[in-house]
Amino acid sequence: MTLQECYAALGGDYADVATRMPRESMIQKFVLRFLSDGSYDLLCRSLEAGNYEDAFRAAHSIKGVCQNLSFTTLQKSSGELTEALRNGWTPEAEGLIQQVKADYQQVVAAIQAFQKEVMG
Amino acid sequence: MNQKQRQTILIVDDTQMNRSILADILEDKYDIIEAEDGLEAVAILQKQWSSISMLLLDLYMPKMNGYEVLEVMNNNRWIETIPVIIISSENKLERIHQAYDLGVTDFLSRPFDDKIVRRRVFNTMLLYAKQKDLETLATEQIYEKEQRSSLMVDILSHIVEFRNGESGLHVLNVRTVTELLLNALTRKTDRYQLSQADISLISTASALHDIGKIAIDDKILNKPGRLTEEEFAIMKTHSSVGAQMLEQLPIHQGEPLIKVAYDICRWHHERYDGRGYPDGLTGDDIPISAQVVAMADVYDALTSKRVYKPPFPPQKAIEMILRGECGTFNPLLLDCLQENALNIAKALQASGEVQTKEKSLQNIVREMSQHYELNASNRTLQLLEHERMKYSFFAAMSQEIQFEYTLSPDMLSLNSWGAERLGMDEIIMDPLHNKKVRGHLGEEEWEKLTQLIHAAGPESPISKYECKLFFGGELRWYRITCQSIWSNEDEREYMGVIGKAVDIHSSRTDRENLERMASYDMLTDLLNAASAKKQIEERLRSGSDSQFAMAIFDLDHFKSANDTYGHIFGNRVLAHVAERLRSSVRGGDIAARIGGDEFLIFLEYTHDLEPIIQRIFSSLSGEDYRGFPISASMGVARAEAVGCEYGALFQAADQALYAVKQGGRGHYRFYDSSMASLAVPEREQIVSDNEIVMEEGE
Numbered sequence: 001m002t003l004q005e006c007y008a009a010l011g012g013d014y015a016d017v018a019t020r021m022p023r024e025s026m027i028q029k030f031v032l033r034f035l036s037d038g039s040y041d042l043l044c045r046s047l048e049a050g051n052y053e054d055a056f057r058a059a060h061s062i063k064g065v066c067q068n069l070s071f072t073t074l075q076k077s078s079g080e081l082t083e084a085l086r087n088g089w090t091p092e093a094e095g096l097i098q099q100v101k102a103d104y105q106q107v108v109a110a111i112q113a114f115q116k117e118v119m120g
Numbered sequence: 121m122n123q124k125q126r127q128t129i130l131i132v133d134d135t136q137m138n139r140s141i142l143a144d145i146l147e148d149k150y151d152i153i154e155a156e157d158g159l160e161a162v163a164i165l166q167k168q169w170s171s172i173s174m175l176l177l178d179l180y181m182p183k184m185n186g187y188e189v190l191e192v193m194n195n196n197r198w199i200e201t202i203p204v205i206i207i208s209s210e211n212k213l214e215r216i217h218q219a220y221d222l223g224v225t226d227f228l229s230r231p232f233d234d235k236i237v238r239r240r241v242f243n244t245m246l247l248y249a250k251q252k253d254l255e256t257l258a259t260e261q262i263y264e265k266e267q268r269s270s271l272m273v274d275i276l277s278h279i280v281e282f283r284n285g286e287s288g289l290h291v292l293n294v295r296t297v298t299e300l301l302l303n304a305l306t307r308k309t310d311r312y313q314l315s316q317a318d319i320s321l322i323s324t325a326s327a328l329h330d331i332g333k334i335a336i337d338d339k340i341l342n343k344p345g346r347l348t349e350e351e352f353a354i355m356k357t358h359s360s361v362g363a364q365m366l367e368q369l370p371i372h373q374g375e376p377l378i379k380v381a382y383d384i385c386r387w388h389h390e391r392y393d394g395r396g397y398p399d400g401l402t403g404d405d406i407p408i409s410a411q412v413v414a415m416a417d418v419y420d421a422l423t424s425k426r427v428y429k430p431p432f433p434p435q436k437a438i439e440m441i442l443r444g445e446c447g448t449f450n451p452l453l454l455d456c457l458q459e460n461a462l463n464i465a466k467a468l469q470a471s472g473e474v475q476t477k478e479k480s481l482q483n484i485v486r487e488m489s490q491h492y493e494l495n496a497s498n499r500t501l502q503l504l505e506h507e508r509m510k511y512s513f514f515a516a517m518s519q520e521i522q523f524e525y526t527l528s529p530d531m532l533s534l535n536s537w538g539a540e541r542l543g544m545d546e547i548i549m550d551p552l553h554n555k556k557v558r559g560h561l562g563e564e565e566w567e568k569l570t571q572l573i574h575a576a577g578p579e580s581p582i583s584k585y586e587c588k589l590f591f592g593g594e595l596r597w598y599r600i601t602c603q604s605i606w607s608n609e610d611e612r613e614y615m616g617v618i619g620k621a622v623d624i625h626s627s628r629t630d631r632e633n634l635e636r637m638a639s640y641d642m643l644t645d646l647l648n649a650a651s652a653k654k655q656i657e658e659r660l661r662s663g664s665d666s667q668f669a670m671a672i673f674d675l676d677h678f679k680s681a682n683d684t685y686g687h688i689f690g691n692r693v694l695a696h697v698a699e700r701l702r703s704s705v706r707g708g709d710i711a712a713r714i715g716g717d718e719f720l721i722f723l724e725y726t727h728d729l730e731p732i733i734q735r736i737f738s739s740l741s742g743e744d745y746r747g748f749p750i751s752a753s754m755g756v757a758r759a760e761a762v763g764c765e766y767g768a769l770f771q772a773a774d775q776a777l778y779a780v781k782q783g784g785r786g787h788y789r790f791y792d793s794s795m796a797s798l799a800v801p802e803r804e805q806i807v808s809d810n811e812i813v814m815e816e817g818e
Contacts, residue, residue: 020233030141037137057180061135064209067230068141079209 001114003028010110011073011103020070028118030069035111037065040104047097056085059100074103126151127173127245132161132189133207134181138232142176142207145237158184162192169198173245176228179208179219190222199223201252203244207232277327280334290420291327296467297416299323304456305412311452312408322409325381329388329413332362344428359389360398383407388414393448404450411450415457418446423468434465519623521598525551526605526616532557538621542591560589569600573617578606589621596625641713643691644698649720652712653766656722659710660764669729670769671721672777673740673754676785678717681748689748696745697752704739706732720773729758730790737788753780754788761791774800 003024007014021027039061046054059082066075077099084093128151133139136156143152153172155161158181165172175193179186186206193199203225210216216227225244228237277291302319305312314322333341336358340351347355363386372378387401387410394402422437432440438461440446442454457464515522521538525531532551539546544556551557558566565587576583581604588595602619606612639651647655660668675681675697682690694717701719705711710722725732733756741752755776762772776791778800783789 017231020231022234026144030137033137033140037135039135054182057134057182060180060209061138064230065135065137067209068138068232070231 001117003031003114006031006110006114007070009113010071010107012107013070013072016072017070027069031111032115032118034065034069034071035108035115037061039065043100052085052088056082059085062100062104071107074100074107077103128153128171129174129176129241130155130161130164130172131176131207132156132158132181132186133176133178135178138178138207138230141232142237145232145234146241149238150241157181158186158189161189165193165196165198165202169196169202172202173248174241175202175204176207176241177204177224179206179210179215187218187222190219190224194223201248203248205240205244273324273327276331280331290424291330293420293424293468294329294413294416295323295326297419297464298326298412300460300464300467301412301416301453301456304460305408305452308456309452314408321376321380322384322412325377325384325409326413326416328362328366328381329384329417330358330362331365332358332360332385335361335365346428356389356397359386362386380409384410384413386410388417390414391447392450396447411453414447415441415449415453419457419464420468422446423465434461434468518620521621522618523602523620524616524618527614560591561587562590573602573604574614576604578612581606586624596623598622599624644695644713646698646702646719647710647712649712649714652710652714652720652722655710657766659722659724660759660766663764666724666726667729668759668764668769669723669725669733669756670759670773671723671733671736671754671756671788672714672770672773673719673721673737673752673788674715674777675717676751676753685748689746693745693748693750697740697750700740701736704736729756733788741786751786753777753785755780755791756788757791771800 001009004014007017017027018024021030039058043055043058043062046052046058059078062078063075063082066072066078077096081093081096081100084090084096126149129146130153131139131142132155133142134157139154139156143154146152150173153164155164160183161175161177162184175189177186177189186208190199190204193202193204199222204223205226205228206216206219206224207228207230209230210219211229219227226240228240274291281291299319302314302322306314306319336355340347340354343351363382366378366382366385369378384407386398387396387406390396390399390401390406390410392403392406392411394400396406418441419437422432422440423434425431438457441449441457515535515537519537520535521541522535523538524533530550530552532548532554534542534544534546534548536546542560548554548557561569569585569587572583572585583602583604585600585602587598587600589598598621600619600621602617604617605615607615639647641648656670675693678690678693681693694713697719698711698713701711701721705721706723708724710720712720712722714720721736723729723732733754737752737754740754741750743750755773755778757769757772757776759769762768772791772795775795775798776789778798779795780787780789782798
């Protein structure tokens with residue numbers, strides 16, 4: 001699996017990120033590092049605890065990271081979730097959370113598959 | 121821009137990934153510092169704001185968000201010198217406006233583009249550098265100009281004083297008091313619309329208030345006795361004559377300094393009730409500059425020695441002025457005088473002390489000219505002011521007597537807290553012959569301390585000395601720590617000493633010693649059983665995410681070491697094992713000696729316990745100590761198996777240890793349920809252990 005294929009699998013825009021980051025190695029480094037970013041954990045934990053302020057921040061962080069990496073699909077859903085949580089809980093948030101979770105799993109699965117090949 | 125010195129950028133973002141991307145893009149050109157929330161950013165700024173050239177700031181972070189960071193930067197005025205670029209995916213217009221209102225320079229929106237990030241950062245740096253250069257240039261030019269004119273004014277007024285035969289201090293004092301009063305006045309009212317520039321101008325011009333006296337006959341001017349009415353009438357002309365001189369200046373007409381000096385010269389003998397001279401102006405018809413200088417003039421005349429009168433103490437002078445014994449004044453100014461009595465007295469005292477060193481005019485000229493070389497950029501001045509503020513704050517908070525003694529001038533200065541505590545002045549001339557100074561220390565102590573200070577050569581100039589100081593009617597133990605100061609020349613010369621004295625009288629140190637003795641085993645310096653228990657219980661209660669385990673081990677055949685080689689040897693073996701133990705446990709582990717040759721280890725772990733135990737165990741055993749083979753038996757209990765309770769852990773570890781012994785010693789085992797029924801024999805009482813060790817006193 002190439003990095004481009006990984007992007008296709010996770011719903012990202014490789015052409016876009018490649019115009020912004022000068023080297024492929026740099027893109028790869030940050031894509032792999034996505035797995036260790038704690039924002040998604042924080043999102044799940046704070047939603048569970050009903051702490052919507054932290055949840056907002058976490059969604060906002062995910063969106064930011066996705067923007068930087070051109071993870072288009074997850075960026076869209078996390079962006080919408082951010083807005084739904086900006087002023088506390090709203091009914092739309094429920095569906096969006098499920099969407100973010102699904103999109104996140106898709107991203108993680110693709111990166112893990114890619115990682116396996118890179119690491120050998 | 122300086123090519124050699126790399127600029128530093130502080131990146132503040134709670135998402136590590138975002139920080140890394142920016143750092144990756146920027147680190148070849150700039151030094152990067154990262155902060156993971158606002159609080160950390162502020163802490164970094166507090167410590168080193170002057171070395172940070174730019175902030176890249178996220179808006180949403182835990183603990184302290186970006187907006188709050190901006191507010192702190194505004195309050196501390198860091199925002200004036202450090203450009204801030206926001207790096208947030210914020211797209212709500214009002215929130216963006218809010219950030220701009222707080223002084224943000226630019227927004228870098230996500231996704232980060234390598235080229236755009238570099239360019240924006242570079243441009244902002246350039247812009248700020250240019251602005252700063254211009255600012256510095258302008259400040260320095262203005263500063264230089266002001267210094268020049270104030271130098272000329274000083275020379276001129278000194279000539280006047282010289283002829284008057286006055287102290288040489290009067291002009292300086294009037295200026296000091298004028299400045300203090302004007303500052304107080306602007307705090308009180310905005311009636312007079314005085315800017316800082318106005319205040320500085322009036323203070324400078326105040327030095328010229330008596331130039332008219334140059335036209336007054338020497339015999340009248342310096343007449344020791346009382347003036348006749350006729351003579352007084354001549355004397356009174358000095359105010360209008362001075363004004364006339366300024367009015368007739370062939371050049372510089374229209375200069376603000378000349379205009380202000382004119383007002384002061386002409387009207388500094390007017391009275392608020394209209395009974396002054398030369399024009400009999402009333403109330404605020406008298407320019408505020410002249411009103412203030414008149415008050416400063418009277419105050420300094422009262423508090424200074426004159427041929428016909430002794431100096432009055434500041435409080436008395438102020439009372440006389442308030443009672444209207446020396447003219448009538450603007451009630452607002454009277455308030456200012458009264459409220460700032462202490463500041464004024466202090467300021468004049470300080471300038472008096474400087475003057476006791478008999479500064480000649482040359483000295484003043486030299487000092488003034490040195491000022492030109494000062495690189496008085498905004499930032500330097502701010503830094504100095506900041507340092508000064510910090511110093512006086514810490515000096516006051518530390519509850520220390522801080523002192524500085526210089527040989528030349530022969531002077532001792534104390535911090536204000538220390539001076540108050542000792543009941544002495546902050547500055548004492550010729551302190552070695554001052555009875556009060558010497559009285560605090562007995563003759564003998566004085567000699568010893570002096571020797572110590574002189575013996576502390578340039579290589580190791582710091583000395584410590586504990587002695588009793590006498591003051592306030594009692595003797596108290598103090599620790600004096602000081603640094604002798606030596607000149608920089610080849611022939612090192614003793615120049616003085618700086619230092620501090622700290623009250624150590626309370627039994628604090630003793631108590632600390634006792635506390636330490638109570639919780640540590642004296643022989644091995646490991647924790648003893650009781651305090652280990654306390655700490656472990658605390659740790660178990662804290663309920664951290666990691667898992668806990670306890671290990672107990674003892675030394676195989678230790679009794680025979682004692683029997684064969686004696687107790688002292690036995691003690692050495694124990695100390696040796698403790699040392700091994702100390703170096704093999706990890707930072708957070710708790711290690712204790714809980715009995716004769718019994719030790720306890722408490723561990724926190726996240727993944728695998730066995731390798732940790734394996735490592736510790738193997739570092740403990742397998743070697744011999746001076747012929748005595750060291751071998752240990754160890755039992756380990758996991759909290760996940762027996763529960764997070766000290767007693768249960770201890771019992772299980774103990775049972776595992778017992779199982780090891782029954783199985784032939786020299787190894788370790790983890791507790792399992794098969795051991796639950798083992799009846800461990802009662803252990804020896806070990807409470808008296810410390811006593812035994814002490815008796816044997818290694």
